[in-house]
Amino acid sequence: MPLESFDVVDYVVNKGHGVKGLAAMGLTTVPRNYVQPFEERLEATKDNVSDESIPVVDVSNWDDPAVADSICEASRKYGFFQIINHGIPVEVLDEVQAAAHRFFEMPAAEKVKFKRDPTAPGTAKLGTSFSPSKEKVMEWKDYLSLQYFSEETAAADWPPICKNEALEYFKRAQVIIRRIYDVLLKGLNLKGFDKSKESLLMSWIAVNFNYYPSCPNPELTVGVGRHSDGSALTVLLQDDVGGLFVRAPDGESWIHVPPTRGALVINIGDILQLLSNGRYKSIEHKVVPNLRKTRVSIAIFVNPAAHQVVAPLPELLESTGEKPLYREIVFLDYFKYFFSKGHDGKATIDWAKI
Ligand SMILES: O=C(O)CCC(=O)C(=O)O
Numbered sequence: 329m330p331l332e333s334f335d336v337v338d339y340v341v342n343k344g345h346g347v348k349g350l351a352a353m354g355l356t357t358v359p360r361n362y363v364q365p366f367e368e369r370l371e372a373t374k375d376n377v378s379d380e381s382i383p384v385v386d387v388s389n390w391d392d393p394a395v396a397d398s399i400c401e402a403s404r405k406y407g408f409f410q411i412i413n414h415g416i417p418v419e420v421l422d423e424v425q426a427a428a429h430r431f432f433e434m435p436a437a438e439k440v441k442f443k444r445d446p447t448a449p450g451t452a453k454l455g456t457s458f459s460p461s462k463e464k465v466m467e468w469k470d471y472l473s474l475q476y477f478s479e480e481t482a483a484a485d486w487p488p489i490c491k492n493e494a495l496e497y498f499k500r501a502q503v504i505i506r507r508i509y510d511v512l513l514k515g516l517n518l519k520g521f522d523k524s525k526e527s528l529l530m531s532w533i534a535v536n537f538n539y540y541p542s543c544p545n546p547e548l549t550v551g552v553g554r555h556s557d558g559s560a561l562t563v564l565l566q567d568d569v570g571g572l573f574v575r576a577p578d579g580e581s582w583i584h585v586p587p588t589r590g591a592l593v594i595n596i597g598d599i600l601q602l603l604s605n606g607r608y609k610s611i612e613h614k615v616v617p618n619l620r621k622t623r624v625s626i627a628i629f630v631n632p633a634a635h636q637v638v639a640p641l642p643e644l645l646e647s648t649g650e651k652p653l654y655r656e657i658v659f660l661d662y663f664k665y666f667f668s669k670g671h672d673g674k675a676t677i678d679w680a681k682i
């Protein structure tokens with residue numbers, strides 16, 4: 329079928345075939361809907377790659393003060409770091425990756441049952457791109473967002489083809505998330521992470537499977553456009569394909585995050601930048617798809633409770649005497665604003681500035 333007479337949005341978004349269905353048609357060029365303005369393309373990135381790297385922290389001994397120092401310093405400077413020797417067996421990581429592949433390899437007729445708008449309620453939500461009804465150019469990515477409310481809702485509603493693996497990975501990752509929060513709070517000279525901080529930091533959690541099919545024109549499009557995460561913290565498991573770029577501290581160039589077997593990428597989200605009154609940085613990043621290979625990543629977005637009010641931590645402001653840089657916001661409003669437009673760099677957190 330000639331591409332001109334084919335309704336791409338209807339096929340990919342409404343009918344639920346996703347970019348995976350589009351890529352399977354054997355296109356030699358990406359449809360117009362996926363062509364990014366020049367400044368967002370790979371060419372603009374490739375000419376501007378930094379030789380810096382984001383820190384890799386060996387967390388085999390969480391009680392070692394050097395571990396805490398490295399994590400806090402990386403969170404202030406890069407907003408990103410990788411952790412190794414975190415205790416999650418590599419088999420658990422491999423199995424959740426395999427489960428994500430199995431989900432996306434199901435026939436579209438099976439997957440479409442899970443199709444939802446990104447801000448609609450649901451425990452397992454299939455989507456494509458980022459916010460298709462709001463963005464100008466589409467992104468070369470499909471995703472399944474598994475919302476964790478409780479063990480029971482996950483067991484009942486997550487797709488059987490990937491449920492056990494996702495739950496196992498998520499349960500193990502929770503232990504690490506608590507450790508990291510503890511380190512980051514203490515790094516602000518505050519009391520460590522405990523139950524009283526859950527509603528603020530670790531209440532609404534989503535495990536997202538991101539699926540980036542091989543792409544005939546990686547130089548024209550993006551897998552994920554420039555953004556910082558709207559979460560408090562994100563834990564990312566990537567496979568061996570590569571393509572994740574993080575803005576360097578110079579604010580200009582890009583640092584590639586090299587796939588590292590067994591490692592997890594941790595990044596500070598907007599909410600932690602806001603709570604820490606700008607000490608910890610939520611840094612812009614983007615994904616470039618691959619010409620030959622499908623890439624899968626699994627992101628755990630760790631968020632405040634939906635109705636939680638977030639603002640720079642009063643105990644931090646009191647102890648330092650500084651003024652808040654961000655206003656009070658209900659997290660759900662922040663989340664809705666994030667999805668009310670295409671990916672646009674740091675515009676969401678800028679909206680929260682005083
Ligand atoms: O796939 C990746 O490496 C990153 C994905 C990402 O940035 C996101 O889902 O927010």
Ligand SMILES: [Fe+2]
Nearest residue numbers: 555556557613
């Ligand atoms: Fe992200």
